[in-house]
Amino acid sequence: MISIENLRQILNVKFFQARGLPEMLVLDILSKLPVKSLTRFKCVCKPWSSSFQTPLFITQHHHNHLTHDHLNLLVKRCDGKTLSDLSYFSQLSTEKGQNFSLKQSIHLPVFEMYYTHYVTVHGPHNGILCLECDANIICLWNPSTREFKVLPQSSIQRPPSAADTSFSGLGFGYDSQTDDYKVVRFIDNAFEYHCYGNSYYLETTYQVDLYSLKGNSWKEISDPIIDRGVGVRDTTLLDNYVNGFYYWLATAPQGYIILSFDMVNEMFSTLPLPEFDGGFEQCHLHLLNYNGLLGASVYPSEGTPKSFDLWVMNGFWTKQFSIESVPGVERPLGFWKNGELFLESSDNELVLFDPSTREFKNLGIHSYKEMQIVAYVESLVSIDGRSEHEEHVIRWTAEDEVG
Template sequence: MQRSRFELPEAAIWNPSTREFKILPPSSIQHPPYFSPFEETYLTLDNVSFDNAAFGFDSKNDDYKVIRFVDLTFVNSEEENPHPHFMDQVELYSLRSNSWKEIPSPDYTPTCTTLGNNYVDGICYWKTKTGAYLDFRGLILSFDMGNEKFSILPIPEFVGSFPEYYVDLLVFNGSLGDIVYPSQRIDTSFDLWVTSEGVWTKQFNIKSISGVVYPLGFGKNGDLFLRDTNDEVLLFDASTLEIKKLEINTYLDHFRFAISLHAYLESLVRINGIQEVEKYVIRQPTRNASNEY
């Protein structure tokens, strides 16, 4: 079995309510020798990366699970400038068994970083696609935590077409949604579509927000979090149509495009981890107690 020549990053889950961290076991993915029919030789494993992880609850088995996509890169170590070859795999972690297992990889893989953890009623969602650059069709890849199966859903053509529009998945008021905005983002408008039992409905349109670069997701009151051209985090109140600049400096020590918004639901479920180290955790309230997000 081909082994990696580098250390793999650790993954962890965190429950802010019980203030526990749990370092997850090492990856269970096997690194099989890769035979290239074009080069007629076995290739060397050059890199392993983990992407598009999602967390959710399996009510069927009363279990919390983490799913992640594993990208293996192989090269011909004999070549000076080797051409990389890629292999995709998927693994699933169970809190109940405290172990990973490899599961069959779908025909489609996530295409972009998602806006937070798109999990609704036991199912995780990612954006994917099929077709070439100008002829590609947007699709939604889903994974059911209970039966551990992947499925494909269409993104309706009427929500926006590439390359004129970006379409990002997110969760809005407990339902899966699409937020659609033009790729030319000088003055950006947003359309929100939400699906229920396969039917897409347009919820609202937010017109011409100057200087906004990227949507981050919705709070529990339906307010939209945004990032502007100065890397500031903004809050758009859909009921008053007002924008407020938030003093959230999450990007100071991080790569700014990796900023994401995650909905938090309080839970006292023990994860049998270790207590968080206070000096590494910064808790910054965003509103007063009478007007929480």
């Protein structure tokens, strides 16, 4: 085991040269460091800078941090202190003993430029987040390398007879065969019919656009499942990415189903819902990643205290566990490392709940509107974008906020 002091000594070019350490050992040591340190070390020597950009090093670096469970935590929130009510991100400390204290806040002016006051986060995957605006602007963001990319607009034609076109859902994932990141977007085309001089929309057809980061372009996907009238629900908690597939809660002619998309084969398939009591008239359903499997958290839409059932899909749905009568909470936000559950309280506070001890910890984070938790592992993956500085992204520390 290398101590911190020894690591500081090793991270010196003269030390490497004097000891004659093999290059692979040097890179192995460097791959265990955070992105912030590697960014500084790029200027130490050209071979290091070049090595940090190779696929092998990028993969090894991400694997090391993933293996050691080095998670970073962002909270998308809105404090309601301004008229615009713009969303922003708060980064919480995940170091032992820090109790999720506020490290810094991040404001992305790109959303203000496009007149949007709400942003939904999809992903992350390999440290990359996909951000969807209510103005139908989509961005990719690597908060570790501080790289930001606004995706180009799709030029795919919509039916000329459509009276109204809207965007109803989005997904973001990774194609492991082509080493490509993809964005799936659903478009609803409503057709207008007339009855006794009054207009009304009678029929909706669906289109699916697919963006490729490698090609930096969109294409249309035709699929028989979509042609049969399956459409996704446009809400944050009803979608998630798990092991190469993106999942949405969807509507179909026969009722509610789960729609999945294979990022490699670019094909859709469907899954049934878990058989929970009450149905959607009385319950909410939250799709999530539970230890690499598709999970579904089901909880009552009304009333307090609330109970939460976790279902897991592993060939078929099984109820993993239930958390009974949790007082003062509104909805689950996601799991943490040791099975703890992030919750949003009835007072819009961020709470960490330990099911084994039934202990609550109020983390002192408040949001005027719904929060979203984003846990990600650092990554050096490039998205061929611009720096946060060029996009005028503003970061400020907790000390700055107090001051």
